[in-house]
Amino acid sequence: MAQLKKKIALIFGITGQDGSYLAELLLKKNYIIHGVKRRSSSANTERIDHLFDSVNFSNKRIFIHYGDISDGTSTLNIINKIKPDEIYNLAAQSHVRVSFDIPEYTADITALGALRILEAIRILNLKKTKYYQASSSEMYGLVKNKKSLNELTPFHPRSVYGVSKVFAYHTAVHYREAYGIFASNGILFNHESPRRGPTFVTKKIVQGLTRIKKGIQKKLTLGNLYAVRDWGHAKDYAISMWKILQYKKPDDWVIATNKENTVKKFLNATAKKLSIDIIWKGSGIKEKGIDRKTGRTIVDIDPKYFRPSEVDFLKGSYSKAKKYLKWKPSISTNELIEDMIKYELSKID
Numbered sequence: 001m002a003q004l005k006k007k008i009a010l011i012f013g014i015t016g017q018d019g020s021y022l023a024e025l026l027l028k029k030n031y032i033i034h035g036v037k038r039r040s041s042s043a044n045t046e047r048i049d050h051l052f053d054s055v056n057f058s059n060k061r062i063f064i065h066y067g068d069i070s071d072g073t074s075t076l077n078i079i080n081k082i083k084p085d086e087i088y089n090l091a092a093q094s095h096v097r098v099s100f101d102i103p104e105y106t107a108d109i110t111a112l113g114a115l116r117i118l119e120a121i122r123i124l125n126l127k128k129t130k131y132y133q134a135s136s137s138e139m140y141g142l143v144k145n146k147k148s149l150n151e152l153t154p155f156h157p158r159s160v161y162g163v164s165k166v167f168a169y170h171t172a173v174h175y176r177e178a179y180g181i182f183a184s185n186g187i188l189f190n191h192e193s194p195r196r197g198p199t200f201v202t203k204k205i206v207q208g209l210t211r212i213k214k215g216i217q218k219k220l221t222l223g224n225l226y227a228v229r230d231w232g233h234a235k236d237y238a239i240s241m242w243k244i245l246q247y248k249k250p251d252d253w254v255i256a257t258n259k260e261n262t263v264k265k266f267l268n269a270t271a272k273k274l275s276i277d278i279i280w281k282g283s284g285i286k287e288k289g290i291d292r293k294t295g296r297t298i299v300d301i302d303p304k305y306f307r308p309s310e311v312d313f314l315k316g317s318y319s320k321a322k323k324y325l326k327w328k329p330s331i332s333t334n335e336l337i338e339d340m341i342k343y344e345l346s347k348i349d
């Protein structure tokens with residue numbers, strides 16, 4: 001019997017949180033994976049090192065290439081060399097707060113980076129290559145009705161990160177309509193994991209409170225405790241990316257849990273799981289979280305973590321994805337917190 005040809009995927013952003021889960025998933029699905037890694041002074045491959053085991057090496061199923069989506073020529077050359085069946089564009093300057101400090105850089109990578117990849121697909125006339133764009137709930141920004149947001153909700157971004165993601169979103173739609181490229185957007189709401197970058201709020205909270213519990217950190221300093229987010233697990237969301245590219249036609253999809261929590265609720269839930277009893281006192285930038293047992297302030301506020309314009313509310317309806325992709329989240333926020341705490345404890349013990 002003829003052997004089925006293995007599918008080839010190219011992941012921009014393979015060293016990031018989502019890239020690592022997606023690579024794991026695609027290896028299980030028997031893909032050949034190519035990942036693009038940008039040059040840095042340290043290896044920066046901690047999230048994917050475990051994938052380079054003897055099996056994958058001997059089967060040569062995962063390959064890493066130096067590249068950078070700020071460099072159109074190298075991006076085109078990599079795509080030309082590999083001619084992948086699927087391209088996942090997960091590469092971005094992905095930190096919203098940082099985009100206020102480095103807006104031009106953020107737009108170059110997060111907005112124009114997507115354009116460079118789509119242009120390469122167009123110029124190389126890769127009719128069979130499917131493109132996934134990592135779009136974001138940050139595109140919704142200023143939300144008028146605090147209800148579940150969906151594929152029809154208008155965008156009103158509140159940061160250059162959000163503006164750049166709107167550009168990339170519309171560029172994907174445009175290349176689909178103008179050139180017939182299979183380009184799809186996954187509009188993913190916040191998703192976290194033990195592999196989340198340390199300056200995102202969930203990781204900061206879980207890592208901070210775990211260290212406080214173990215006596216190796218005194219205090220956790222945060223910004224706005226009252227923003228509402230819809231937090232899922234990155235492992236579930238990687239599955240949605242793959243499903244989006246397997247659908248019969250290119251389209252745009254909201255991926256979320258449809259559950260809302262404030263930053264403070266996430267913090268309180270984490271503290272409870274660690275048996276830390278927090279009493280809250282004061283308000284605004286004077287608000288403090290005090291450890292009932294010791295009387296010490298363990299959470300305080302620093303205005304430097306506030307954003308010049310905040311996204312106050314994000315909750316998404318994933319009903320379209322559920323109906324057509326048969327996707328739904330399988331890991332609850334509670335289980336997510338437990339997974340993150342377990343990892344932090346394992347790093348300390």
Ligand code: NAP
Binds near residue numbers: 019067136
């Ligand atoms: P992440 O951990 O910050 O990963 C971003 C990836 O992009 C990293 O591999 C990073 O490489 C790479 N990258 C950055 N600049 C690059 C450049 N110039 N050229 C090539 N690669 C570059 O982000 P994530 O949480 O996995 O998110 C993946 C994507 O989904 C991002 O586009 C993000 O904006 C989007 N998104 C995320 C969420 C979420 O809640 N996580 C929600 C919606 C959308 P280094 O490792 O070298 O930094």
Ligand code: G4F
Binds near residue numbers: 223225310
């Ligand atoms: O964890 P965050 O930095 O995530 P944010 O801004 O929602 O962005 C993340 O999700 C987006 C999807 O909606 C992605 F597109 C994006 O790439 C990224 O993955 O902040 C969450 C909330 C914000 O309202 C922020 O103001 O937490 C608030 N917050 C309060 N104190 C803090 C802090 N955020 C950070 N990063 N650090 C704090 O100390």
